[in-house]
Amino acid sequence: MTNNRFKQYAKGIAGRARQASFEMANLSAKAKNKILFQVAGALRREKAFLLKENSRDVFAGRKAGLSSSLLDRLTLNEKRIEDMAASLEAVAKLRDPAGEVIERWKRPNGLRISKVRVPLGVILIIYEARPNVTQECAGLCIKSGNSVILRGGREAFYSNKAIANLFRKVLRSNRVSPDGVILVERLDYEIVDELLKRQEEVNLAIPRGGEALIRRVVATARIPVIKHYKGVCHVYVDRSADMRMATEIAFNAKCQRPSVCNSMETLLVHRGIAKKFLPLLVRELKSVKCEIRGCAETCRIIPEAKKATERDWYEEYLDYILAVRVVRSVDEAARHIRKYGSAHTDAIVTRTPKNAERFVQLVDSSSVMVNTTTRFSDGFQYGFGAEIGISTDKIHARGPMGLEGLTSYKYVVEGNGQLRQ
Amino acid sequence: MTNNRFKQYAKGIAGRARQASFEMANLSAKAKNKILFQVAGALRREKAFLLKENSRDVFAGRKAGLSSSLLDRLTLNEKRIEDMAASLEAVAKLRDPAGEVIERWKRPNGLRISKVRVPLGVILIIYEARPNVTQECAGLCIKSGNSVILRGGREAFYSNKAIANLFRKVLRSNRVSPDGVILVERLDYEIVDELLKRQEEVNLAIPRGGEALIRRVVATARIPVIKHYKGVCHVYVDRSADMRMATEIAFNAKCQRPSVCNSMETLLVHRGIAKKFLPLLVRELKSVKCEIRGCAETCRIIPEAKKATERDWYEEYLDYILAVRVVRSVDEAARHIRKYGSAHTDAIVTRTPKNAERFVQLVDSSSVMVNTTTRFSDGFQYGFGAEIGISTDKIHARGPMGLEGLTSYKYVVEGNGQLRQ
Numbered sequence: 001m002t003n004n005r006f007k008q009y010a011k012g013i014a015g016r017a018r019q020a021s022f023e024m025a026n027l028s029a030k031a032k033n034k035i036l037f038q039v040a041g042a043l044r045r046e047k048a049f050l051l052k053e054n055s056r057d058v059f060a061g062r063k064a065g066l067s068s069s070l071l072d073r074l075t076l077n078e079k080r081i082e083d084m085a086a087s088l089e090a091v092a093k094l095r096d097p098a099g100e101v102i103e104r105w106k107r108p109n110g111l112r113i114s115k116v117r118v119p120l121g122v123i124l125i126i127y128e129a130r131p132n133v134t135q136e137c138a139g140l141c142i143k144s145g146n147s148v149i150l151r152g153g154r155e156a157f158y159s160n161k162a163i164a165n166l167f168r169k170v171l172r173s174n175r176v177s178p179d180g181v182i183l184v185e186r187l188d189y190e191i192v193d194e195l196l197k198r199q200e201e202v203n204l205a206i207p208r209g210g211e212a213l214i215r216r217v218v219a220t221a222r223i224p225v226i227k228h229y230k231g232v233c234h235v236y237v238d239r240s241a242d243m244r245m246a247t248e249i250a251f252n253a254k255c256q257r258p259s260v261c262n263s264m265e266t267l268l269v270h271r272g273i274a275k276k277f278l279p280l281l282v283r284e285l286k287s288v289k290c291e292i293r294g295c296a297e298t299c300r301i302i303p304e305a306k307k308a309t310e311r312d313w314y315e316e317y318l319d320y321i322l323a324v325r326v327v328r329s330v331d332e333a334a335r336h337i338r339k340y341g342s343a344h345t346d347a348i349v350t351r352t353p354k355n356a357e358r359f360v361q362l363v364d365s366s367s368v369m370v371n372t373t374t375r376f377s378d379g380f381q382y383g384f385g386a387e388i389g390i391s392t393d394k395i396h397a398r399g400p401m402g403l404e405g406l407t408s409y410k411y412v413v414e415g416n417g418q419l420r421q
Numbered sequence: 422m423t424n425n426r427f428k429q430y431a432k433g434i435a436g437r438a439r440q441a442s443f444e445m446a447n448l449s450a451k452a453k454n455k456i457l458f459q460v461a462g463a464l465r466r467e468k469a470f471l472l473k474e475n476s477r478d479v480f481a482g483r484k485a486g487l488s489s490s491l492l493d494r495l496t497l498n499e500k501r502i503e504d505m506a507a508s509l510e511a512v513a514k515l516r517d518p519a520g521e522v523i524e525r526w527k528r529p530n531g532l533r534i535s536k537v538r539v540p541l542g543v544i545l546i547i548y549e550a551r552p553n554v555t556q557e558c559a560g561l562c563i564k565s566g567n568s569v570i571l572r573g574g575r576e577a578f579y580s581n582k583a584i585a586n587l588f589r590k591v592l593r594s595n596r597v598s599p600d601g602v603i604l605v606e607r608l609d610y611e612i613v614d615e616l617l618k619r620q621e622e623v624n625l626a627i628p629r630g631g632e633a634l635i636r637r638v639v640a641t642a643r644i645p646v647i648k649h650y651k652g653v654c655h656v657y658v659d660r661s662a663d664m665r666m667a668t669e670i671a672f673n674a675k676c677q678r679p680s681v682c683n684s685m686e687t688l689l690v691h692r693g694i695a696k697k698f699l700p701l702l703v704r705e706l707k708s709v710k711c712e713i714r715g716c717a718e719t720c721r722i723i724p725e726a727k728k729a730t731e732r733d734w735y736e737e738y739l740d741y742i743l744a745v746r747v748v749r750s751v752d753e754a755a756r757h758i759r760k761y762g763s764a765h766t767d768a769i770v771t772r773t774p775k776n777a778e779r780f781v782q783l784v785d786s787s788s789v790m791v792n793t794t795t796r797f798s799d800g801f802q803y804g805f806g807a808e809i810g811i812s813t814d815k816i817h818a819r820g821p822m823g824l825e826g827l828t829s830y831k832y833v834v835e836g837n838g839q840l841r842q
Contacts, residue, residue, distance in 0.1 A: 022759070026782060107804055111793060118785060120815045199639070203815045218620070222639060224816040245838040252840040338443070360833050361447060364539060372532060372836030381841070382832065383528055394541045394624050394829035395645040396817040408815040411803070412781050415793030417666040419673040420802070 003190065010194030013149060013182055014201035017122045020179035021147035025119045027176065029096035032142055035170055036092035040085040042166045043135070047081050053162040054131065061155050066129075073130045074155055084135045084163075091139045094385045097403045098145040112414045117407045119145030121203040124195055126151045126217060128209040131159035137206075138167050138181045140388050144406035149202070151184040151192055161185065196221040204406075206389050211316075226401070228366075228392040230316040231261030231344040233374040236333040236359065238350035239272040245371065246277060246349040251284045252373040253347065259318045261390065262345050262377040266313060266323040268333045271297065274326045278302055290320040297326040313340040330355050334362035341365060343392040345377035366392050366399035424611065431615030434570060434603055435622035438543045441600035442568035446540045448597065450517035453563055457513035459591045461506040464556070467587060468502050474583040475552065482576050487550075494551045495576055505556045505584075512560045515806045518824045519566040533835045538828045540566030542624040545616055547572045547638060549630040552580035558627075559588050559602045561809050565827040570623070572605040572613055582606065617642040625827075627810055632737075647822070649787075649813040651737040652682030652765040654795040657754040657780065659771035660693040666792065667698060667770040672705045673794040674768065680739045682811065683766050683798040687734060687744040689754045692718065695747045699723055711741040718747040734761040751776050755783035762786060764813040766798035787813050787820035 027035075043050070054076040061071050100117040107113065123146050125137045134150055141148035152160040160183055168178035184191060196205055196217060205225045207217040214227050235253050237246045253264035269277055278301045282292060292298070293312050294305035305324065312323045313336070327333045330348070337346050347369035348359040356370045367377040377400060379387025384402030391397050397405030448456075464471065475497040482492050521538040528534065544567050546558045555571055562569035573581040581604055589599035605612060617626055617638060626646045628638040635648050656674050658667045674685035690698055699722045703713060713719070714733045715726035726745065733744045734757070748754045751769070758767050768790035769780040777791045788798040798821060800808025805823030812818050818826030 022783075022785075025785065105804065107802070111797060111802075113803055118815075121785070218643060224645060224814070226816075242838070248838065248840055256841050356835075362443075364443075364446065364542070365831065367832040367834060370833070370835040372834060372839045373841055375841035376532060376834060376836075376839070377832075381528070381532075382534055382834075383526065393645070394539075395647075398829050399832045408819050410786065411788040411798075411820045412791070413788060413793060413797060414777075414791040415797075417663070417669065418793045418797070419669055420677050420794055420796035 006188060006190040007194050009186060010191050010198060013184065014122065014195060014198040016177075016179040017147040017149050017182050018201040020177035021119070021121045023177050024142065024147050024180045025098070025121070025145045027145065031174065031176075032096065032145070033092040035142060035174055035176070036088045036139055038170045038174070039135075039139070039167055040088040040092075042170060043081055043085040043088070043163075046162070046166060047078065050081055050159070050162050051076060051078075053158040056158045057131075057156050064155075066155065070129055070155070074159070076131060076159060080132065084132050088135065088139045091143050091386055094143065094403060096143065097407050102409055109418050110415065111418055114412045115409050116412055117404075118410050120406055120408050122147045122149065122201055123406060124149045124151065124202050124205045124223075126192060126205065126207045126209070126213065128153040128213070129155045131156045131163060133208060134160045134163045134183070137388060138164065140386055140403060140406060142167075142180065144403045146406055147180045147182070149182050149184060149195065151195070154187050157187070192217075193220045196223060199223055208389060224396070226389065226391045226393055226397060226405070228261065228342065228344055228390050230342050231263070231390075232265045232314065232316050232340060232342040233262055233344055234266050234268055234333075234337050234341060234346040235264050235374065236268040236327070236330070236337075236346070236348045237270060237273060237277055238330065238348055238352060238355050239270040240351040240355065241273060241277070241349040242351055243273075243277060243280065247281050247284060249347065249349050249371070249373050250281050253375055254285070254290060254322050255288050255320070256373070256375050258320055260375075261316075262374050263318070264322070264374055265315060265317055266325065266336075266340070268325050268327050268336055271326045271328055274298070275301055278324070285322065288320060290322055292322055292324055294324040295326055298324040316342070330358050331362065334359060337363050337365070344390065345369065345374040347372065347374050366390070427609060427611040428615050430607060431612050431619060434605065435543065435616060435619040437598075437600040438568040438570050438603050439622040441598035442540070442542045444598050445563065445568050445601045446519070446542070446566045448566065452595065452597075453517065453566070454513040456563060456591055456595055456597070457509045457560055459595070460560070460588055461509040461513075463587045463591060464502055464506040464509070464584075467583070468499065471502055471580070471583050472497060472499075474579040477579040478552075478577050485576075487576065491550055491576070495580070497552060497580060501553065505553050509556065509560045512564050512807055515564065515824060517564065518828050523830055530839050531836065532839055535833045536830050537833055538825075539831050541827055541829050543568045543570065543622055544827060545570045545572065545623050545626045545644075547613060547626065547628045547630070547634065549574040549634065550576045552577045552584060554629060555581045555584045555604070558809060559585065561807055561824060561827060563588075563601065565824045567827055568601050568603070570603050570605060570616065572616070575608050578608070613638075614641045617644060620644055629810060645817070647810065647812045647814055647818060647826070649682065649763065649765055649811050651763050652684070652811075653686045653735065653737050653761065653763040654683055654765055655687050655689055655754075655758050655762060655767040656685050656795065657689040657748070657751070657758075657767070657769045658691060658694060658698055659751065659769055659773060659776050660691040661772040661776065662694060662698070662770040663772055664694075664698060664701065668702050668705060670768065670770050670792070670794050671702050674796055675706070675711060675743050676709050676741070677794070677796050679741055682737075683795050684739070685743070685795055686736060686738055687746065687761070689746050689748050689757055692747045692749055695719070696722055699745070706743065709741055711743055713743055713745055715745040716747055719745045737763070751779050752783065755780060758784050758786070765811065766790065766795040768793065768795050787811070
């Protein structure tokens with residue numbers, strides 16, 4: 001396609017999504033829930049077809065030499081399809097955020113002002129291999145009254161198409177425009193670039209994937225992007241920490257699932273406790289062969305630790321590797337986090353309330369944990385019943401984002417003829 | 422300067438502002454209010470100096486042939502300086518938004534989660550000639566705990582510098598980094614371009630000025646921008662409207678101050694009432710020599726109306742010109758507003774609650790008025806005590822933005838050793 005063809009294609013998709021968004025925004029909670037239940041039913045009924053389409057992707061992925069972990073994330077099976085259906089039913093049961101009156105007040109001149117939650121409009125999701133992201137995002141966008149444009153990775157193309165088409169079929173059978181859910185079927189990246197510029201129609205882009213993908217999206221976009229580049233999460237073990245609690249929390253934060261964004265990458269430990277604490281923790285870490293990269297003082301305490309370089313402090317290992325630094329105070333810990341961290345999730349373990357308070361005040365991350373593990377930073381763990389992503393931005397939604405993150409508000413002002421003097 | 426010099430200069434400013442933002446965010450409400458009161462005092466004390474500096478701008482402006490309305494906006498006098506001081510004192514008296522607990526809940530595993538309001542960090546304001554914007558924005562940013570980078574227009578350079586320096590002096594005398602308020606003193610536009618790319622340090626850009634300025638900012642920015650391009654506001658007069666109320670509201674919306682963004686540009690009127698209503702309104706509009714540009718049906722009813730072209734429906738006149746269109750229903754009015762409007766502020770005048778409700782539901786503008794004038798869409802009129810701008814975006818703050826629009830939130834999670842299973 002020529003540049004102009006890309007532009008036309010993107011414009012067509014964005015325009016259809018925007019047109020549909022007016023219908024989506026005006027669906028009742030009941031109508032939206034009915035659609036979600038019907039898609040869940042369709043997923044179960046069409047299981048055989050979904051597995052067949054998915055096997056085309058898996059076959060191509062094998063031929064293309066995808067890694068076994070990527071292939072695993074790509075592959076559907078009966079259980080995964082059932083999980084997808086159940087997850088849509090769970091979303092249907094959540095409270096509808098649209099229409100909620102957030103605040104209401106009256107002005108001296110009698111004007112009644114309400115701040116009412118409304119859908120954002122059109123949301124563009126850009127993601128990589130997992131086909132269940134298609135169902136997840138389409139479900140959350142429908143529930144919040146938005147249209148969604150899904151741009152999944154090439155690896156999952158047939159799976160994504162089969163899932164998106166189920167949504168479209170159900171929308172149509174409910175006399176709603178199927179363009180409430182659009183899968184981008186031409187995978188030229190230029191089309192994504194064009195979609196990211198369509199300010200008039202697309203209200204938000206959410207890239208879900210690696211840092212390179214996200215940086216590319218931000219560099220092109222003329223529309224708002226909600227994202228986190230990476231999760232360089234810290235646990236700071238204060239001088240007064242309960243030794244056992246600190247060991248458990250640090251081990252959990254690093255090892256319960258090292259490959260995810262809310263796992264710990266760097267441990268900070270107060271020098272007044274380092275000599276006692278580090279050997280205890282390292283004993284546990286050795287049991288899972290976790291590598292230690294330490295500052296000079298850490299290396300003195302833990303002889304088998306490698307020397308950390310400046311780059312290590314910025315690193316998101318997503319693996320059994322832990323950077324360790326000895327610090328002299330809460331303030332120094334906070335300064336380290338501010339400098340090297342990613343504003344995702346950071347924790348303090350302490351028995352001194354004043355230090356916890358100071359840490360919470362100084363650390364400006366989207367989630368700050370006191371005496372618990374960074375791994376809890378998650379929409380489900382926070383009780384949102386859903387998660388469309390985690391934002392480390394400061395504009396709009398921050399931290400784990402559920403349905404509310406997919407909404408905005410408008411002011412409704414009711415009067416009886418008041419005029420401006 | 423070479424490109425690289427621009428880059429270095431922007432980097433320097435942004436880095437200093439970010440460094441100061443940690444101090445700003447940690448000031449108590451009392452400390453922030455003290456600073457604002459002291460700046461108000463300094464403005465009054467330094468009145469003579471401010472007037473002298475301002476006269477340099479006015480002199481240069483006259484020589485450069487600025488229009489009389491621009492010169493008026495640029496000129497300070499004793500009253501305007503007193504207004505600036507009083508406005509800072511008013512901001513000092515507002516509730517401090519930072520630190521507010523927005524929500525708090527407990528999870529079944531005992532984790533206590535709070536959603537706490539926090540400052541955004543560093544805010545970049547890009548504006549044109551009015552020097553009081555300098556005081557206004559610096560005041561609101563200080564109150565909300567942010568650093569601000571002010572990039573004012575060349576026309577007001579000496580005035581802006583004098584005002585910004587008062588802020589910096591007071592910050593310094595309170596042992597706070599003066600870089601909480603930075604005026605960009607090199608006016609090469611390339612520096613603005615660079616600042617708009619500094620994602621690591623700058624959290625938000627707010628352009629205040631004409632559409633061309635705003636479009637340029639959006640095209641360059643890699644950071645979030647909050648804005649409205651223009652205000653194409655509508656009043657829809659429903660068939661059941663009280664005739665007198667509708668006339669008063671329409672007249673007020675158009676004529677109380679035509680040059681501002683929340684004044685009406687297009688009147689929509691139900692065809693069942695047009696023949697009676699339009700002549701009544703036009704009689705009023707004639708008294709202020711307001712020009713009418715109408716659809717075919719309007720022109721039949723009002724012979725002196727000019728024929729409106731398609732472009733008129735998109736137009737922000739900011740003048741005594743009104744576009745008028747006859748429509749057949751609330752839905753048609755809403756469709757017109759969706760297509761041609763700017764999502765700023767739109768009003769319905771009706772005695773039918775069902776129609777008001779339908780209008781509010783269908784019109785997705787940042788403010789929707791029922792039986793009152795669009796002119797009330799304003800932070801002060803809404804009771805916010807301040808306004809840093811009006812946003813027609815759907816991300817983050819929408820509609821008139823006060824102090825809350827300059828804040829974000831973080832989650833604080835407190836536990837007693839909970840681990841993720």
